[in-house]
Amino acid sequence: MRVSRPLFLALAVAACARDSAPPPRVADSTGSSGSPVVSVTPVTRVHGMNESVSWQLSPDRSAILVVADPAGAEGDPFPNGFFFGSETRGYQVQMDSVWDVAPSPDWKWIGFGRAWDTHKGESGEINLVGDVARRTRIDSATIVASSFPSSGMVNSRAMAQAGVIHVPEDPRAAGAADSAAPRLFPIARGWRVRWTTGGALLALGNSPARATDSEGSETWTSLDPKTGAFHGTLPTSSKLAENRFIAGPFLEPAPMTERSATALPVDMQKAPPITIQRGEKKFTVQSERGVITIVEPGTAGASPRVVGAGVALAATAGGRYIVALSPAVQKGDGRFPIEAVVYTVAW
Structure with a gap:
């Protein structure tokens, strides 16, 4: 990040x-x-x-998003952890194993890219694709095609999966716990995440070109967090917050x-x-x-x-x-x- x-x-x-x-x-x-x-x-x-x-901090300082961004040896990619807390909504959450995280402009949503290892070991001999496919509902071919090098020293690979959290208006209300639980989509994108300025779409960045923790994304797809609708590009009129x-x-x-x-x-x-x-x-x-x-x-x-x-x-x-x-x-x-x-x- x-x-x-x-x-x-x-x-x-x-x-x-x-x-x-x-x-x-x-x-x-x-x-x-x-x-x-x-x-x-x-x-x-x-x-x-x-x-x-x-x-x-949110504009009124009532909510805060904190990120701990580790890096591996030689600056290799390493999953982050984050904490979110809102005073006005009485809600807090902590989550590990994400590549990136961003609050929506109105601070009612949290978008993140879930981190998964697909191959581990010096030569990538530990194949985790099948396990990741079962846990993410993403087919194995897509996982392999979307994976990226996660180390500059060994042949390990990883993948990102799009996810959101809907911050509840009242955590004590009936059904609030279910709606506030992290929701993962069967979409292999999210090395970097941003929101459009209107907050209607979550932008998902492409996988890194190099095995570097600070690498950015050059292209973006979009996800509607309410419907789960996925589009291969951002609308031409959209701007990233x-x-x-x-x-x-x-x-x-x-x-x-x-x-x-x-x-x-x-x-x-x-x-x-x-x-x-x-x-x-x-x-x-x-x-x-x-x-x-x-x-x-x-x-x-x-x-x-x-x-x-x-x-x-x-x-x-x-x-x-x-x-x-x-x-x-x-x-x-x-x-x-x-x-x-x-x-x-x-x-």
């Missing part, structure tokens, strides 16, 4: 092979009165040799002798404050001494509301979703000592 408006923080962290992080967990806010109930969700549960983190992500931390391998959080060339003890508002009151998300808190300005002596460990990077308008760098729960050789997470704050 390519990111605009670069604002990188270089983080030297330990390289990590594909692995799984723990499921969402409750943050430890013991010892502070008035602390909110906080759950923690890793942005991705699968890590590569390095990883960039980016996000974008910009996918305006803000580039944040870039995590890259540290030397073997520096595999510890103390070797990070970035201040994990503090970060600039972020202003949020609940009703008529304004608060500040503060990151001091490696702890994220919510403070109400002008209330001397009041105990801060503890969110969790780490430093805050961004937050939605009301502070329900706070993007942060946090010490990783699972540590050790070959693991990232920190990870990008989203704190979901109920208070």
Whole structure:
């Protein structure tokens, strides 16, 4: 995924092979009165040799989409993970194994390209086409024709599959869970995804010409997310909406002798404050001494509301979703000592 408006923080962290992080967990806010109930969700549960983190907020800052974009050795393609949360709709979702993701212009839909391995091994000897065909409802010939090299060093191949999520108006309404579940289409496209400016169509980019994680798409097809109608080209009158992500931390391998959080060339003890508002009151998300808190300005002596460990990077308008760098729960050789997470704050 390519990111605009670069604002990188270089983080030297330990390289990590594909692995799984723990499921969402409750943050430890013991010892502070008035602390909110906080759950923690890793942005991705699968890590590569390095990883960039980016996000974008809806125009009213009520919703946020966060992406962790790993890359393999030599910049090879590696599936991303994302987190989406909406304050006004009370809905959140995390998903791994996608090539790209984009919100619709009205933030009512999320389009993504699901990542599948079709051949693995040094010479591509592990053939997964049959399994992928059963799971995607795409015929084997189309899968083979649509696959692309996913490594510059070995003969592995992969494929993209178009998918969408319809953000529910009310997650508690009858049938909302079914309509909000990720919907995959039997369409082998989606290395890059965009929306048309009117939001009626999801544009699906062609497969990469090179085995490079940052490779773009040159041609586009279109999908109607409501009907599933697929067209081999975009309407001539259509224009693609910009996918305006803000580039944040870039995590890259540290030397073997520096595999510890103390070797990070970035201040994990503090970060600039972020202003949020609940009703008529304004608060500040503060990151001091490696702890994220919510403070109400002008209330001397009041105990801060503890969110969790780490430093805050961004937050939605009301502070329900706070993007942060946090010490990783699972540590050790070959693991990232920190990870990008989203704190979901109920208070």
